[in-house]
Amino acid sequence: MNSPVDAKGPEGRRLTKPGRKTRERIIEAAAELMFHRGVGGTSIPDVQSAAGVSASQIYHYFRDKQGLVLAVVDFQTDTKLDQQRPLLDNLDSIDALRAWCDRAADRQDAMGWVGGCEIGSLASELAETDPLARTDLAASFERWEAPIRSGLARMQARGELSESADVTALATALLAAVQGGMLLSQIRRSSTAYRHAVSAVIDHIESYVPR
Amino acid sequence: MNSPVDAKGPEGRRLTKPGRKTRERIIEAAAELMFHRGVGGTSIPDVQSAAGVSASQIYHYFRDKQGLVLAVVDFQTDTKLDQQRPLLDNLDSIDALRAWCDRAADRQDAMGWVGGCEIGSLASELAETDPLARTDLAASFERWEAPIRSGLARMQARGELSESADVTALATALLAAVQGGMLLSQIRRSSTAYRHAVSAVIDHIESYVPR
Known part of the structure; x- marks a missing residue:
């Protein structure tokens, strides 16, 4: 603020x-x-x-x-990203990615998965009814995705992810798993869907870690 | 109906x-x-x-x-699942999974990614304001996830997916990728996020295909 x-x-x-x-x-x-x-x-x-x-x-x-x-929209984005710090700014290992996703699940578990993601809910409600909000929400998602991408890029620069990994695509896939997993878990009132969704993408990212 | x-x-x-x-x-x-x-x-x-x-x-x-x-909710679920048939009932190969996801992307491309997923949008809007609708939407997602799970289970039964694959978890992860990818793509008015999201999960599923 x-x-x-x-x-x-x-x-x-x-x-x-x-x-x-x-x-x-x-x-x-x-x-x-x-x-x-x-x-x-x-x-x-x-x-x-x-x-x-x-x-x-x-x-x-x-x-x-x-x-x-x-x-x-701006307030919820600031709040959501601040909540996730410092984990969000240090997503440069597989363990850090898992810890960050687990932390979000634990937070939602404590609330019984009621409410879902503040940004995702605004996005779904406003996408077709408020073009300015849609543009703002695109920027919110980009502010969220950028630190994921940058963590993966640091791993790649250090040789901890293969050169063949498309870190931009992987960062988007992980944010999508977070969003889709949150929605399914909100509807089901259970962390299972969210945990399966993010695990699948992080396991896939891990497949790019050189042995 | x-x-x-x-x-x-x-x-x-x-x-x-x-x-x-x-x-x-x-x-x-x-x-x-x-x-x-x-x-x-x-x-x-x-x-x-x-x-x-x-x-x-x-x-x-x-x-x-x-x-x-x-x-x-029932009407949109029937319509959405009917739209995806027969692909949805035959998701028992990696190629079939990719074709099914591509088809959804092509359909959204044709609409400029306006509107997003009919079921996901209802889910996000109604989850906290209408408990009966939430229960109905949980059933809708299950009706959508079941054929994915069953396709993966058939692959596994034929030895085309490793015994170590958790087909329940993978089916949930793929549906979450579809939902999260649709939302990001709706906000960004571009198929890229959706395509990255579903590719990551299908690539992960493919890692369980015995060589």
């Missing part, structure tokens, strides 16, 4: 410290509601009462619901 | 032939709207005007919106 964009209102003017606090409180309340009820099931009056602000404050900071949705 | 459940109204009474036709027309209109706007973005009046029926007809056949949503 410290990027220059986040410290400005919709017209790009700088916000005061209390203004920033209010803006953050609105985003957090909206993110929580949208996670549980979906974007479509969350109205501006819902956000008002959850954040304890007036409608005019919401319109002041975000102009409209779409502006608020875009801020929620 | 030929199961006994589908030929009955909400109180389980049998429908006449025109009644079944009207019911099907409502489901198809609702499915189309929900695919483009989401379940939350589709109201009963929207369905009325798309299907050219009265509100009382919709309530007659489905009791409430939730009843209609469950019928749409």
